Amino acid sequence: MWYFRSPEIVFGEDSLSFLSLLSIKRATIITDRNLLKTDIPERVRRALGEGVESLIVGDVSEEPPLSEMTAHLGRINEFSPDWFIAVGGGSAIDTTKILFFLYERPDLTVYDVTPLVQLGLRKKSRLIAIPSTSGTGSECTWAAVLSEENEKRKHELASREILPDYAILDPALVLSLPLEQTRNTATDAIGHAVEAYGSTWHNPFSDAMAEKALELILGNIESVIKDMKNPAFRNQVHIGASMAGLAFSNSQIGLVHALAHSLGARFKLPHGKTVGLFLPCVVDYNYDSCTERYDKLNRLFPDKYRVGRLSDSIRTILKAIGQAQTIKEAGIDEKEYFSNLDALVTLAGESTGMVTNPKDSSSADLRNLFIKAYRGT
Numbered sequence: 001m002w003y004f005r006s007p008e009i010v011f012g013e014d015s016l017s018f019l020s021l022l023s024i025k026r027a028t029i030i031t032d033r034n035l036l037k038t039d040i041p042e043r044v045r046r047a048l049g050e051g052v053e054s055l056i057v058g059d060v061s062e063e064p065p066l067s068e069m070t071a072h073l074g075r076i077n078e079f080s081p082d083w084f085i086a087v088g089g090g091s092a093i094d095t096t097k098i099l100f101f102l103y104e105r106p107d108l109t110v111y112d113v114t115p116l117v118q119l120g121l122r123k124k125s126r127l128i129a130i131p132s133t134s135g136t137g138s139e140c141t142w143a144a145v146l147s148e149e150n151e152k153r154k155h156e157l158a159s160r161e162i163l164p165d166y167a168i169l170d171p172a173l174v175l176s177l178p179l180e181q182t183r184n185t186a187t188d189a190i191g192h193a194v195e196a197y198g199s200t201w202h203n204p205f206s207d208a209m210a211e212k213a214l215e216l217i218l219g220n221i222e223s224v225i226k227d228m229k230n231p232a233f234r235n236q237v238h239i240g241a242s243m244a245g246l247a248f249s250n251s252q253i254g255l256v257h258a259l260a261h262s263l264g265a266r267f268k269l270p271h272g273k274t275v276g277l278f279l280p281c282v283v284d285y286n287y288d289s290c291t292e293r294y295d296k297l298n299r300l301f302p303d304k305y306r307v308g309r310l311s312d313s314i315r316t317i318l319k320a321i322g323q324a325q326t327i328k329e330a331g332i333d334e335k336e337y338f339s340n341l342d343a344l345v346t347l348a349g350e351s352t353g354m355v356t357n358p359k360d361s362s363s364a365d366l367r368n369l370f371i372k373a374y375r376g377t
């Protein structure tokens, strides 16, 4: 027996106005530090309509540790919201999922969030995610990534009950997304679609989402990079990124994310960039276990990017949008990188991404992939 799980999705122009239809009384709006400098949190607050009380928690940092998240709980409990609204990228949305859980179940800890435990959430509140980036897919997933500060590792929490009730995909919210974040988050989304499609848990629903996601992202991302304020191009990539999120949420990610989370935990690089650094190498590595499916995906690439194999087509699009091709090119010092190699391999080997990758990997395989991704050979 299989399931396909999704939030109710509101998308397209002016979709933010949907908030006023929800009879919200007290909304906790959780957003990140960069977004707080823009008018977006205030636009969300206005979209709630007259008479709605709101509490803005606006100092979520990039991939915050648990201690930083829980520092907000006292204020939130006192405010007693009936809705949580995440506004931002993956960090803000994942933080909101975790705070929503802790608000609902103060008797539990984050380590109780597993797919095997019935949490009984939604006794006091519900959850909305409004992404301001086009890539993490977190608005459509039942997972949250938690950075473990002192251990330099990332912990992946998963429960169907932390899937948002609604995802609102308003293209107006991504029009000002800076270039570097635009290319990194799009790269992340391409990685989600490719990994979902290659996953051993792939299914017809996740396949359909992955294929359409790639069509929308590959067909529009270069146009977005050239014309950043174009709402039509942005809208296509924004929808594609959420479809890629639905694809991997319903089939799982793989080895690319195992390696990327490991690298991102030891070296401060944006998540999407780390995904792009491993994606072509892992597709090459997996190819003999996933040949037919990868060849099929390759045929979805627009002519201008498509070359012999999927891995090379991915390299072409990533180069076209200005991504670094190797970890060395991304600026990581060689000596420091190789002195961390053992830890990187160990961390990657512990990741849940290892479970559904189309090809099993030994520690030696992981080591080779880390070396190859650094040097590009």
Ligand SMILES: [Fe+2]
Pocket: 136, 188, 191, 192, 257, 271, 275
């Ligand atoms: Fe990702």
